[in-house]
Amino acid sequence: MNALATPPKNFEVKPKLAANGEELGELLEVSMGPHHPSTHGVFRMDVVLDGEKVVKLKPVFGYLHRNHEKIGENISYLANMPYTDRLDYFCSMTNNWAYALTIEKLAGLVVPERAEYIRAIMAELTRLQNHTCLIGFFVQDMGALGTPMMYAFREREKILDLFEEVSGARMMCNYMRFGGVRVDVNDEWIAKTKKVVADYSKFLDEFGTFLTENEIVLARTQFVGVLPKDLAINASITGPMLRAAGVNYDLRKVDKYGIYSRFNFQVPVGEHGDIYDRYMIRVLEMRESIKILEQALRDIPVGPVMDPKAKLRGFRPKAGEVYGRVEAPKGELGFYVISDGSPNPYRYRVRPPSFINLTILEDMCLGHNISDAVVILGSVDIVLGEVDR
Amino acid sequence: MIDEGLKSELQKQGVYVTTLEDLYNWGRANSVWPLTFGLACCAIEMMAASMARFDLARFGAEVFRPSPRQADLMIVAGTVTKKMAPLVVRIYNQMPEPKYVIAMGACAISGGPFKQGYNVLKGVDRYLPVDVAIPGCPPRPEALIHAIMTLQEKILAQKLTGPDRPRHLNADVASEFPVPAYGPHDLEPPKNDAVWHPTVIKR
Numbered sequence: 001m002n003a004l005a006t007p008p009k010n011f012e013v014k015p016k017l018a019a020n021g022e023e024l025g026e027l028l029e030v031s032m033g034p035h036h037p038s039t040h041g042v043f044r045m046d047v048v049l050d051g052e053k054v055v056k057l058k059p060v061f062g063y064l065h066r067n068h069e070k071i072g073e074n075i076s077y078l079a080n081m082p083y084t085d086r087l088d089y090f091c092s093m094t095n096n097w098a099y100a101l102t103i104e105k106l107a108g109l110v111v112p113e114r115a116e117y118i119r120a121i122m123a124e125l126t127r128l129q130n131h132t133c134l135i136g137f138f139v140q141d142m143g144a145l146g147t148p149m150m151y152a153f154r155e156r157e158k159i160l161d162l163f164e165e166v167s168g169a170r171m172m173c174n175y176m177r178f179g180g181v182r183v184d185v186n187d188e189w190i191a192k193t194k195k196v197v198a199d200y201s202k203f204l205d206e207f208g209t210f211l212t213e214n215e216i217v218l219a220r221t222q223f224v225g226v227l228p229k230d231l232a233i234n235a236s237i238t239g240p241m242l243r244a245a246g247v248n249y250d251l252r253k254v255d256k257y258g259i260y261s262r263f264n265f266q267v268p269v270g271e272h273g274d275i276y277d278r279y280m281i282r283v284l285e286m287r288e289s290i291k292i293l294e295q296a297l298r299d300i301p302v303g304p305v306m307d308p309k310a311k312l313r314g315f316r317p318k319a320g321e322v323y324g325r326v327e328a329p330k331g332e333l334g335f336y337v338i339s340d341g342s343p344n345p346y347r348y349r350v351r352p353p354s355f356i357n358l359t360i361l362e363d364m365c366l367g368h369n370i371s372d373a374v375v376i377l378g379s380v381d382i383v384l385g386e387v388d389r
Numbered sequence: 390m391i392d393e394g395l396k397s398e399l400q401k402q403g404v405y406v407t408t409l410e411d412l413y414n415w416g417r418a419n420s421v422w423p424l425t426f427g428l429a430c431c432a433i434e435m436m437a438a439s440m441a442r443f444d445l446a447r448f449g450a451e452v453f454r455p456s457p458r459q460a461d462l463m464i465v466a467g468t469v470t471k472k473m474a475p476l477v478v479r480i481y482n483q484m485p486e487p488k489y490v491i492a493m494g495a496c497a498i499s500g501g502p503f504k505q506g507y508n509v510l511k512g513v514d515r516y517l518p519v520d521v522a523i524p525g526c527p528p529r530p531e532a533l534i535h536a537i538m539t540l541q542e543k544i545l546a547q548k549l550t551g552p553d554r555p556r557h558l559n560a561d562v563a564s565e566f567p568v569p570a571y572g573p574h575d576l577e578p579p580k581n582d583a584v585w586h587p588t589v590i591k592r
Contacts, residue, residue: 034473035480037425037455041432042473063473064429066496067506074505083502089430153440171430171527385429 027055030370034063038141038374041384045361045373052369057362061355061388068389072348077103077178078312080348085172087350088386090130093122093163094328096176101257102324102335107317109179109307116259117300118181121193122163122173123326124289124296128200129159130329130381131240131282132207138279138378139211142220148211155203158196165189179310190297197293204286212283221275225364225376228273235360238353239331240285241380244270244277251327262299263292275379316343330354330381352386410549417461417487418544419449421537424460426480429467431494431527438530450537457483462540464533465517468496468503469510471576475568478516482565486557489544491536492522501526515580516566 033044042063048056068087072080084099085092097119104111111119136152160170166185167173175182211217227237232245242249250267252260268284270277319341325334331353338347357380365373391406399406427435439445439453454460457480469477481490492513495501500511513519520543521536528536547555556562566584569576 034476035426035457042428063470063476064468065470065472065508066429066468066503067508071503071506086430086502089433149436150441153437154442157437157440157442170529171433 033060039377040137040382043377043382043384043387045377047365047370047373049370052371054365054368054370054373057365057373059358059361064384064388066385066389069348069350073345076343077315077317077345080345081177082172082174085174086385087352087389088328088330088333088354088383089171090133090383091126091329092171092173093119093126093175094326094333096173097123097258098324098326098328098333099335100176100178101326102322102337103178103317105324106320106322106337106339107178107315109310111180111258111307112304113259113301114184114303115180115305117296118185118305119176120258120260120263121293121296121300122175124293125159125162125193127289127329128286128293129156131286132156134329134378134381135207135211135279135282138375139217141374141378142217148207151203151207155200158199162189162193162196165192177306177310177312178315179307180305184305190300193293194297197290197297201287201290204283204290208283212280217279218276220372220375221279221379223272224275224368224372225379226272226274227360227364231360231363232273235356237331237357237360239327239329239357239381240278240281241331241357243268244281245273246270251325251332255325257326260292263295265289265291275375278379314343316341321347325351328353330383330386331357350386350389352389354380354382355387355389358382358387411545413549414545414547418541420452421448421450421462421489421540421544422452422454422460423450423462423464424457424480424484425453425455426463427466428469428473429496431466431497434527434530435464435466435493435533438533443530443534445534445537448534448537448541457481458485460484461487462489462491462537463517464491464493465497465513465519466493468501469513470508471510471571472508474510474513474516474576475570477513478566478568481517482568486564487555488557488564489520489540490517491533491540492519493533493536494528495524495526498522498524510576515585516569518584 028049030047030049031044032047033039034042039045044060046058046060047054068083071083081096081099084095087095132152132155136149139148163173164170166183166189167175227241227245229245229247232242233247246269248267248269253267265288268281268288270281317339319339321338323334323336325332332351333353334351336349336351337345340346361377361380364376391408396406437443439451445451463481463484465477492498496503497513500509503509504511521539523532523536525532549558556564566581569578
């Protein structure tokens with residue numbers, strides 16, 4: 001008998017007892033998902049409810065486990081680049097960057113300056129569209145069906161058009177290479193990007209008018225799903241979740257990878273660690289991304305976009321191990337690679353931010369209503385391609 | 390059948406003549422309600438198709454229903470893993486007839502880029518009857534719109550009576566399919582022979 005055939009019964013649903021030992025009623029066990037419109041994909045929550053209050057919650061993963069790491073160990077370094085697109089399918093550009101950064105560290109490649117600028121531009125555009133869509137999704141989880149998503153996807157399409165023009169694909173860009181980027185951008189593309197960036201703050205104003213002081217949003221999000229600072233640090237939460245809890249930690253400032261030391265931008269930090277802070281952090285981060293984009297589009301130099309020493313076909317880095325990380329829109333995205341000198345990695349491991357951010361879901365949901373658990377899950381910003389890999 | 394010349398002659402005089410079959414299929418084809426069923430990356434393109442820019446509402450297919458009881462069309466948007474496959478079949482069984490399946494993207498068709506993985510089902514057509522398949526990784530929203538138009542053509546051509554009538558009008562054909570279970574090595578059964586008819590390449 002194999003383990004999968006009988007799912008483990010971890011929950012004991014017992015009647016709740018009053019002080020005199022009398023039974024008050026039964027707890028209700030609900031299995032939310034994997035087919036559920038608010039679980040952002042094929043994610044399942046086993047929830048035990050007392051009335052409407054969550055008393056126990058167990059996240060169940062693995063419905064989208066598609067063997068990313070095992071496949072990565074069996075194919076060449078370059079052939080794994082398109083697979084990284086499909087990790088966090090909202091942010092293929094930052095995934096590409098994290099993987100390229102790791103292998104460049106391993107092989108000692110130097111990225112030309114223009115390529116570094118293009119990478120930063122792509123990463124910040126990715127951050128803009130990811131945060132915009134996330135806010136659309138999580139307002140939808142609160143019950144605003146359709147309309148916020150329409151606004152978010154309208155803006156997303158503008159950025160996807162830019163990606164498509166330069167890489168040929170809307171979502172799965174597969175754009176970066178070890179030692180640079182695949183193709184150069186032209187002046188026309190930069191002019192178009194400047195226009196999109198200039199219009200974006202207008203959109204953020206419009207979106208903010210609807211949401212930031214909206215009475216329903218305030219009532220549903222303030223002091224709901226509070227994540228304390230010490231728990232956030234102990235559970236190695238990263239990204240907007242950690243910063244909303246009040247920790248000033250952004251890899252763009254800490255590691256200064258790429259050319260982020262040249263840009264003038266700030267890291268927004270929250271105070272309460274509730275859902276509203278997580279929402280505001282993302283809005284403020286988008287404003288900072290616009291600042292970075294404006295500086296990068298102004299300063300981008302002319303030059304090559306690939307390291308001439310880079311060899312893509314038959315690429316065999318020297319033996320060794322390496323860990324590379326970037327600040328993806330969801331948190332710290334890291335790749336750990338052990339090379340034994342052969343054309344494919346000996347061990348390949350992904351540190352997915354949304355999977356690790358999901359581990360404290362129960363701590364945030366306990367004591368709240370089941371409807372709040374849905375919004376809390378929405379504010380964590382998960383993508384199942386990355387959680388299950 | 391109505392004589393086409395007579396039909397157009399009558400239309401000029403304000404009389405519209407049609408058959409029950411045409412009317413019935415016309416109504417069904419223009420109000421296909423898909424199931425809100427996202428599995429992976431393709432689900433994002435499916436959402437993009439229903440948003441303002443691509444506007445799936447023009448083809449009557451924008452009412453995404455979260456409950457399988459209210460849905461006509463299952464868009465299998467993404468990789469079906471072996472853990473998810475029994476649930477996909479179970480959700481399909483819960484949908485009322487007439488029901489259709491679109492396999493969206495390379496993963497749903499054949500396992501796609503993840504085909505060599507140990508946990509990936511090599512095509513949803515092993516368990517479900519797929520009506521339209523959309524290649525691409527992920528397919529563009531226009532491709533999904535094209536698939537829905539192809540499905541509409543298929544619905545419009547269906548006969549209400551006769552030996553080649555569709556499954557939902559034939560009481561002898563089962564509308565539910567056996568749900569696979571986890572075996573010691575693979576899903577059991579690994580395929581539904583009544584549904585899966587792979588092309589045999591002769592060399």
